[in-house]
Amino acid sequence: MTTADALRERLAATPTVGIIGLGYVGLPLAVAFAESGARVLGVDRDAHRVEHVRAGRSFVEDVPAAALAPLLASGRLAASTDVATLARADAIVICVPTPLGKSKEPDISFIVGAADAVAGIIRRGQLVVLESTTYPGTTQEVLLPRFAARGLRAGEDFFLAFSPERIDPGNRTYTLRDIPKVVGGLTPACRDLATALYARVAAQVVPVSGPET
Numbered sequence: 691m692t693t694a695d696a697l698r699e700r701l702a703a704t705p706t707v708g709i710i711g712l713g714y715v716g717l718p719l720a721v722a723f724a725e726s727g728a729r730v731l732g733v734d735r736d737a738h739r740v741e742h743v744r745a746g747r748s749f750v751e752d753v754p755a756a757a758l759a760p761l762l763a764s765g766r767l768a769a770s771t772d773v774a775t776l777a778r779a780d781a782i783v784i785c786v787p788t789p790l791g792k793s794k795e796p797d798i799s800f801i802v803g804a805a806d807a808v809a810g811i812i813r814r815g816q817l818v819v820l821e822s823t824t825y826p827g828t829t830q831e832v833l834l835p836r837f838a839a840r841g842l843r844a845g846e847d848f849f850l851a852f853s854p855e856r857i858d859p860g861n862r863t864y865t866l867r868d869i870p871k872v873v874g875g876l877t878p879a880c881r882d883l884a885t886a887l888y889a890r891v892a893a894q895v896v897p898v899s900g901p902e903t
Contacts, residue, residue, distance in 0.1 A: 693814060693815050693846065693847060694846075694849070694879045694882075694883060696815060697780060697815055697816075697817060697849065697883055698882075698883060698886055700780045701780060701781065701817075701883065701886045701887050701890075702886065704727060704728065704729065705728050705729070705780040705781060705887075706728065706729045706730075706731065706778060706779045706780050706781075707720075707723045707728045707729070707730050707731070707779060707780065707781050707782075707783065707887070708730075708731045708732075708733065708775075708776035708779035708781065708782040708783065709723075709730060709731070709732045709733065709782075709783050709785060710733050710734075710773065710776070710782065710783070710784045710785060710786060710804050710807070710808070711733075711734060711784065711785035711786040711787070711800075711804070711822075712732045712733075712734040712736075712739050712740070712743060712769065712785075713734075713739075713750070713785065713787060714750050714751075714752070714857065715785040715821060715822075715855045715857050716732065716734070716783075716785035716786075717732070717743070717748070717749075717750045717753050718750060718752045718753055718857060718866050719783065719785060719821075719857075719866065719891070720732045720767060721753055721757055721758070721761065721767070722866055722867065722890075722891040723890060723891055724761040724766040724767040725757075725761070725766075726890040726891055727766075727890075728766070728890065729765070729766055730761075730766060730767045730768070731768055731769075731770065731775050731776055731778075731779060732767065732768065732769040732770070733769070733770055733771065733772065733773050733775065733776060734769070734771065735771060736771075737771050739769075740769045740770060740771050743758065743762075743767075743769040744762070744768075744769050746758045746759045746762055752857070752865070752866075773804075773807040773808065773810070773811060774810075774811055776808070776811060777811040777813065779816065780815075780816065780817065781816065781817040781818070781819065781887050782808055782812075782816060782817070782818045782819070783818075783819045783821055784801065784804045784805075784808070784818070784819065784820045784821060784822055785821045785822060785855065786800035786801055786803070786804050786822050787800055787822070788800065788801065788822050788823050788824050795825070796823060796824050796825060798822075798824055798825075798828060798832065800822070801820070801822050801824060801828060801832060801833075802832060805832055805833045805836045805837075806836060808833075808836075808837070809836040809837055809839065809840060812837050812840060812842065812848060813848075814842060814847045814848065815847075815848070816848050816849070817848070817849040817850075817851070817880070817883050817884060817887060818833065818837070818848065818849070818850050818851075819850075819851045819852070819853050819873075819884050819887070820833060820851070820852045820853075820901075821852075821853055821854065821855045822855065823854060823855060826902045827902060828852075829850060829851070829852040829876065829901040829902075830876070830901065830902075833850060834850060834876065837850065844876050844877065844880065845876060845877030845878075845879050845880055846879075849875070849876075849877075849879060849880040849883045849884070850875070850876045850880050850901075851873055851874060851875040851876065851880050851881060851883070851884035851901060852873075852874050852875075852901035852902075853871060853872060853873045853874070853884060853888060854872060856869045856870075856871065856872075857869070866891065866892070867891060867892060867893055868893060869892070870892070870893075870894040870895070870896050871888045871891075871892040871894065871895045871896065872896045872898055873885050873888060873895055873896065873897050873898065874897075874898045874899065874900045874901040874902070875897075875900070875901065876900070876901060881897050881898075882897070885897050
């Protein structure tokens, strides 16, 4: 069985999904994956956010506090400030903010920080997906070199994809599940595995030819 086949089986069963960034994108995504039956490890550098999640207090409009309690009690959802906890994840989704700078271009320093952190713990058989809003090419130019430096081959040892966040905060008509999810992978295997991951939480997943599409 190939590394991709083994990961595909785990994603279809009870995967462990890591979410980096528990803001208005990451927390709803974490809850959606946990409600799908996955085990979710949410990581945020903000200790106050982590404390709120652990206590079952939501700070995101789209996530009622009542949704957190059963997931925390069942162990489906956990939160931490330590990225090292994601070493055991089958898939890691990066949902960090990219605020606009003075030039009106996204500040990707949080993405760089998350990529460096993941590079320190990435292992064979993991899928990493970037969701943060950013410029075309970030997946290949920022994430890929850091992970490849560990001696791992994209599409064979680990899998890398981009799926731009599409959440409309506060919109009750078009929720995370209702909005089609676009997924582009570095290789066909990367794309297919990311598609399988998001099929757990999105009614429609739209695979595209690559992460820049």
